[in-house]
Amino acid sequence: MKASRRWWALAGVQLAVLAVGLDITVLSVALPTLATALRASESDLQWFSSGYTLVLAAAMLPAGLLGDRYGRKKVMLAALALFAAGSLACAYAPSAGAFLAARLALGLAGAGVIVMAVSALVVLFSEEERPRAVAVWAAANFLALPIGPVLGGWLLSRYWWGWIFLINVPVALIGLVAAAALVPESRAAQRPGIDLPGIALSSGGLAVLTYGLIEAGQNGWTGAPALGAILGGLAILAAFFAWERRLTGRPGGQPLIDLALFGSASFTSGVVLITIGTAALVGVLFTLPQYFQGVLGTTAMGSGLRLMPLIVGFVVGLAPASRLARLAGAKITVAAGFAIFGGGIAAGAATSMSSGTGFAAAWTAVTGAGLGLMFATAASAALSELSQAQAGIGSAMVQAVKNTGAPLGAAIFGSVLASGYQARLHLAGVPPVAASAARASVFAGVAIARQLKSASLLTAVRVAFVHGMDAALLVSAGIAVLGVVLTLAFLPATRPKPAAAGPPTPPERHEPGAATR
Numbered sequence: 286m287k288a289s290r291r292w293w294a295l296a297g298v299q300l301a302v303l304a305v306g307l308d309i310t311v312l313s314v315a316l317p318t319l320a321t322a323l324r325a326s327e328s329d330l331q332w333f334s335s336g337y338t339l340v341l342a343a344a345m346l347p348a349g350l351l352g353d354r355y356g357r358k359k360v361m362l363a364a365l366a367l368f369a370a371g372s373l374a375c376a377y378a379p380s381a382g383a384f385l386a387a388r389l390a391l392g393l394a395g396a397g398v399i400v401m402a403v404s405a406l407v408v409l410f411s412e413e414e415r416p417r418a419v420a421v422w423a424a425a426n427f428l429a430l431p432i433g434p435v436l437g438g439w440l441l442s443r444y445w446w447g448w449i450f451l452i453n454v455p456v457a458l459i460g461l462v463a464a465a466a467l468v469p470e471s472r473a474a475q476r477p478g479i480d481l482p483g484i485a486l487s488s489g490g491l492a493v494l495t496y497g498l499i500e501a502g503q504n505g506w507t508g509a510p511a512l513g514a515i516l517g518g519l520a521i522l523a524a525f526f527a528w529e530r531r532l533t534g535r536p537g538g539q540p541l542i543d544l545a546l547f548g549s550a551s552f553t554s555g556v557v558l559i560t561i562g563t564a565a566l567v568g569v570l571f572t573l574p575q576y577f578q579g580v581l582g583t584t585a586m587g588s589g590l591r592l593m594p595l596i597v598g599f600v601v602g603l604a605p606a607s608r609l610a611r612l613a614g615a616k617i618t619v620a621a622g623f624a625i626f627g628g629g630i631a632a633g634a635a636t637s638m639s640s641g642t643g644f645a646a647a648w649t650a651v652t653g654a655g656l657g658l659m660f661a662t663a664a665s666a667a668l669s670e671l672s673q674a675q676a677g678i679g680s681a682m683v684q685a686v687k688n689t690g691a692p693l694g695a696a697i698f699g700s701v702l703a704s705g706y707q708a709r710l711h712l713a714g715v716p717p718v719a720a721s722a723a724r725a726s727v728f729a730g731v732a733i734a735r736q737l738k739s740a741s742l743l744t745a746v747r748v749a750f751v752h753g754m755d756a757a758l759l760v761s762a763g764i765a766v767l768g769v770v771l772t773l774a775f776l777p778a779t780r781p782k783p784a785a786a787g788p789p790t791p792p793e794r795h796e797p798g799a800a801t802r
Contacts, residue, residue, distance in 0.1 A: 290467055291409045295418055297463020299425035301365055302402045304456040305395045306426060308372070309337070310433025311449045314585040318446045325381040333388055335499050340392030341399075342495040342688060343488040348400045349681025350484070350541060353477050357404050357677055358470040362461055364397025369457040376447035398460075403680035407671050408471050416607030416665045423660050427599050431592035434574070438586030477678070478539030480532065486525035487541060491685055494518025498692035502699040511696075542678055546670060551615075554776040555667025556683055558619060560690040561768045562626070562659055567694025568761025569595070569630065569652060572702060572754045573645070579727035580747045581642065591642060598629075598650035602657025610662045614778035619666070620769050622659025626652055627765030634758040638748055659768070666776060698757040705753030711745050 316330050325333070352360040371394055374387035402422065410418045440448050497514025504511060532540040546552050573595075577588040602622065610618045629652030636644065664683075671679040706727065712720040719737060723730040723746060730746030 291414075294409060294463060294467035295405065295421055297460050297467060298361070298402045298405050299421055300463070301368070301398050301457055301460030302422065302425040303429055303432075304453045304460070305368070305398050306429025307433045307436070307456075308391060308395070308450070308453055309334075310429050311437035312337075314434050314437040315441060315446060315449055318441055319384070322446055323378065323381045323384055325384075329381040329385065331503070332385055335496070336385055337388045337392040337395070338499065338692065339492045339495055340389050341396050342685065343492040344393050344396035345400055345491065345681045345685040345688070346487045346541060346678065347484050348397045349404070349678040350477060350479070351397075352401055352404055352677030353473040354479075356470050356472045357401050357408065358464060358468050360397050360677075361401035361405075361464050361468065364394045364401065365457050365461040365464065368394035368398060369454045369461070372450045372453035372457065375450040399684055400677065400681045403668070403684060404677045405468060407668060407680065408469070412669055415668060416610065416661065419664045419668065420603040420606060420661050423603060423657070423664065424600060427596060431589045431596050434585050434589030434592075436589075438584060438589065442586070473677070477541075480529075480539060480541040482528055483525060483532070483541035486521055486528060487685075490518050490521030490525055491689070492518075493521060494689065495692050498689070498696045502692065502696035506696070506700060542682055546679060546682070549670045550775060550777050551666045552670035554771070555663045555665075555670075556686050558623075558663040558768060558772060558776065559660065559667065559683070559687045560693075561764060561771070562623070562656060562663065563687055563690030564694035564697070565626065565630070565761045565764040565768065566656060567691055568698045568757055568764070569633070569649065571695055571698045572757050573649070575702075575727055575750070576636070576645075576754055579731055579750055580638075591645065592649070594646040594650040595653040598653025598655075599657040599660075600653075601650075602654035602659075603661050604657075606658050606661035607665070609658070610665065615662050615666050616772060616776045616778040618662045619659050619776055620772040622655045622657070622662065623765050623768035623772060625655030626659060627655070627762045627769070629653075629655060630758050630765060631762040634755045634762060636751055636755055636758075638744075638751055655765075663776075694761075698760065701760050702750075702753040702757040705756040706749045707753075708749075709752040710749035712742075715739075715742060 312334060316333070319325055319333065320330055323329070348360060348364070367390060371387050371391040374390065375384060378384035378387055406415060406418045406422060436452070437449050440446075440452075493514050495518070497511050497516075497518055500508065500514060501511035506512065526544075529540040529542055529544055533544055570592075573592065574585075574588045577583045577591050578585065583591065602625075606618065606622075609621075613621075629648050629650075632651065633645070633648040667683050668680075707724050710724060710730070712723060715723065715733075715737070719733045723733045723742070727746060727750040730750075731743060734740075734743035734746055
């Protein structure tokens with residue numbers, strides 16, 4: 286396939302990835318509207334987001350397997366079609382139950398789109414081209430962060446709420462047309478078997494673990510549901526790896542994943558570092574929108590605009606990543622990215638009531654630059670180990686592990702932020718019912734202060750939140766320091782040649798008549 290054709294194909298596919306990301310971020314600003322329009326309860330609202338996340342986690346590895354077995358292009362096209370249909374169903378849902386069903390379908394479709402988009406990087410691009418392709422993929426993932434709230438807030442303030450989901454339909458269709466016309470059909474030369482126990486254990490373990498992390502973020506780590514689900518999810522995943530190891534050693538066994546991948550320091554370290562970076566980033570994304578809206582008093586749309594320096598910094602960090610990795614090696618580049626990332630977050634932890642938007646823009650831009658540098662290089666290190674035959678299930682493994690970082694980060698930083706906020710919140714003289722409500726969140730505290738027309742309480746709520754935010758950002762900076770240490774300890778400076786661990790990998794199989802590279 287011609288070089289220009291490959292890049293156009295990548296652009297079309299990553300546009301669909303952007304649509305999946307927008308669907309997640311747009312929902313966050315739409316929940317109050319959905320509560321009224323669909324008569325949704327608080328539990329319904331939580332499941333609108335959590336249900337999507339659980340299905341997304343559970344479907345990752347099966348999506349990769351289906352792509353390797355039946356054709357990655359087929360799975361991508363089916364996922365894009367389902368994503369368009371699910372978006373339509375969300376827009377015209379007559380009830381909370383119908384909307385939740387549509388969200389679950391979107392989670393299933395999103396898994397197929399995300400995994401096949403990453404596998405396209407492996408199939409379409411050589412190892413030399415892949416770092417630049419990874420930068421495009423990373424940009425598509427992170428552009429949704431500020432665009433979602435801005436676009437969602439603008440649409441909700443002017444039009445019917447269903448439009449925030451209908452805008453996904455043309456984007457998904459453009460991605461579908463681009464994939465159909467430009468992406469070659471491919472699958473593993475030796476069609477993998479259907480490892481039903483492996484599918485059940487991996488999907489169940491990821492879903493249960495994700496549920497536990499979500500529960501911990503909402504209700505604390507010590508509750509029985511959160512702790513039980515986290516431990517249960519880890520136990521199921523341990524059983525999954527034990528089963529895969531047993532199947533690998535069995536003559537004729539066809540495990541779901543190739544455990545030899547985890548023998549590669551580049552792959553394992555790259556995946557772990559991406560996950561750590563994702564968890565640390567959540568410390569920023571979890572606190573900043575609340576700070577902008579609860580302390581500075583901006584709208585959801587204004588909050589999204591104030592996240593733009595983070596994205597600009599991220600793009601600035603992406604640009605030199607591949608060149609720096611070639612010059613200094615992946616180890617030094619990723620470590621430098623984590624160091625810059627952590628330095629920016631540590632500066633943000635000095636936020637006070639006198640700090641303004643300019644200070645936030647400065648430190649988030651630095652944070653974004655470090656993140657872009659780290660993320661692109663670590664992802665390239667992991668994906669460089671995948672052969673075309675492993676593109677589907679290998680990409681699914683990268684995404685499945687990476688996606689645990691977000692709920693893990695939200696649970697950690699939510700707990701730190703809540704405890705710091707409540708510890709510093711002074712409620713002397715406030716009626717008990719109002720005081721209990723104010724402890725729930727900065728938004729509840731601001732609402733109570735305005736209801737009571739108490740300027741002192743409003744100041745106390747905002748001061749307490751800034752204290753909790755600074756504590757959460759310090760924890761995030763600590764995680765970035767951990768990333769530096771792990772990078773220097775385990776990530777190879779340059780990618781080693783893969784060791785011969787068995788029969789050679791058969792060449793990639795392309796369908797007759799499909800475009801080839």
